[in-house]
Amino acid sequence: MKKRYITLEEAESSIPKIRDSLQKIRSLSEAIAILQSIEVLYDTEFDEIYSETKNNQEFHRLSTELHKELHKLIKMGCIVRDINTGLVDFFSKFEGRDIFLCWELGEGKISHWHEVTEGYEMRKPIFEMYNEEL
Secondary structure (H helix, E strand, O other): OOOOOOOHHHHHHOHHHHHHHHHHHHHHHHHHHHHHHOOOOOOOHHHHHHHHHHHHHHHHHHHHHHHHHHHHHHHOOEEEEEOOOOEEEEEEEEOOEEEEEEEEOOOOOOOEEEEOOOOHHHOEEOHHHHOOOO
């Protein structure tokens, strides 16, 4: 897939959809983890085969749904960095170079950015990009 550049305005307008998708992804991820942690003792071999088949079906259904949500975010220009915290980046441009606009679930708007060679810990406030507070 081709790299997609997003403006700050485009990224911020997509936050409600991104928030909904990330919350759904987190719920699906939790359900998958619970399903994988279940350990059941069976009375017969048939019960075991039947239950394992049902568990596998549910695992694949949840996994497919999770990947569909991730793909929706990718098509919107999001790079999902951390499902648990809901951390996403967006490719953008600043002074002719690639940067990441950075947003995390729980934040009201996109208020940080960082260089593509840097990570979350090097986030800088957006207002520093424009020398004014947004």
